[in-house]
Amino acid sequence: MKKLFSWISAAFGFAMFLMAVWVIRQQLHGHTVHQIFAAAGTVPTSRLLLALGLTALCYLMLTGYDLLAVYRLSQRPRWRSIILNSFICHALSINVGFSSLMGGSIRCHFYLRKGVNAVDIIHIVTFCLVTFWLGFLALGGAIFLFEPPPVPAFIHLPFATLQPLGMLLFLALAAYLFWILVRRRPIVIRGWVIPVIPAHITLAQIIVSASEWILGAAVLYTLFPSHGHQMYIHLLSFYFLAQISGLASQVPSGLGVFESILLAFAPPGVDPSRILASLLLYRLIFNLLPLSVAGILLFIREVRYRRAMVG
Numbered sequence: 001m002k003k004l005f006s007w008i009s010a011a012f013g014f015a016m017f018l019m020a021v022w023v024i025r026q027q028l029h030g031h032t033v034h035q036i037f038a039a040a041g042t043v044p045t046s047r048l049l050l051a052l053g054l055t056a057l058c059y060l061m062l063t064g065y066d067l068l069a070v071y072r073l074s075q076r077p078r079w080r081s082i083i084l085n086s087f088i089c090h091a092l093s094i095n096v097g098f099s100s101l102m103g104g105s106i107r108c109h110f111y112l113r114k115g116v117n118a119v120d121i122i123h124i125v126t127f128c129l130v131t132f133w134l135g136f137l138a139l140g141g142a143i144f145l146f147e148p149p150p151v152p153a154f155i156h157l158p159f160a161t162l163q164p165l166g167m168l169l170f171l172a173l174a175a176y177l178f179w180i181l182v183r184r185r186p187i188v189i190r191g192w193v194i195p196v197i198p199a200h201i202t203l204a205q206i207i208v209s210a211s212e213w214i215l216g217a218a219v220l221y222t223l224f225p226s227h228g229h230q231m232y233i234h235l236l237s238f239y240f241l242a243q244i245s246g247l248a249s250q251v252p253s254g255l256g257v258f259e260s261i262l263l264a265f266a267p268p269g270v271d272p273s274r275i276l277a278s279l280l281l282y283r284l285i286f287n288l289l290p291l292s293v294a295g296i297l298l299f300i301r302e303v304r305y306r307r308a309m310v311g
Helices: 002-027 033-041 045-062 064-069 079-096 099-113 118-146 163-182 199-223 231-249 257-264 272-310
Strands: 187-189 192-194
Touching: 033 272, 045 064, 045 079, 045 199, 045 272, 064 079, 064 118, 064 199, 079 099, 079 272, 099 118, 118 163, 118 199, 118 231, 163 199, 199 231, 199 272, 231 257, 257 272
Parallel strands: none
Antiparallel strands: 187 192
16 A cells, blocks of 8 residues: 555656646746846846845754754753754755655654654654644645635636635644643554644744745745735745645655746746746755755764764
């Protein structure tokens, strides 16, 4: 059954990737690679530096997942090592793919070395996963309810906007909040423990996770061609939808899928080559650069650890 599911998941991801390539090709019909690179060269240096700063702030915010997770542990690793490991986890899981599996395995490896017991490690990994979905429910509910992106005609859904989805996300968040307020025992599902988390910690989880999405969209916004004072709110809704589509496809970093959604929802009158140029710069700054830094840090850490073990 697991093998069948993995085949279906792979086929679904491949189909989404092919559809994304088709959408990108249709949107860029008549535009050349030279035009795309030329458009990328017109982005001011000040915007590139701002995008770098926002990227650093976004990844720093992501370390809040682990900082909150170990907040109540009796034996805590040093904060500096937690921040470093959390950055490596997120940079690899976001940009390589299979985020839950990748992030969970790196976290387990790190905390085992720090002497954290298995039960606490399960709580940390579960906490980080719940943090992600809390931010997804809160921000997704707000976006789809109050600033819903229109449903493209080719999808053929029975509703014109994604407001019903926003209501469902808010209901799911409300159900979770009600559960943590009235329940005093954790839920155990096939050995996976979902602990009861205090309300103030839950609020911090929502803020950290939602801020990640908001800052990520701000990075892209600084690189996008200007198109009105309300563009950021619209871009945030498209960015959120594109990121979720990329995650659902299981394509590493949502490559192609992310770009196709943003191209498909681009405001009329904006040159598609300029949009793709902004997306290429976004990939370099937000994805490739942190991934490279995380890979170097992970390599250095492993070398030092093995030397310490040998010594």
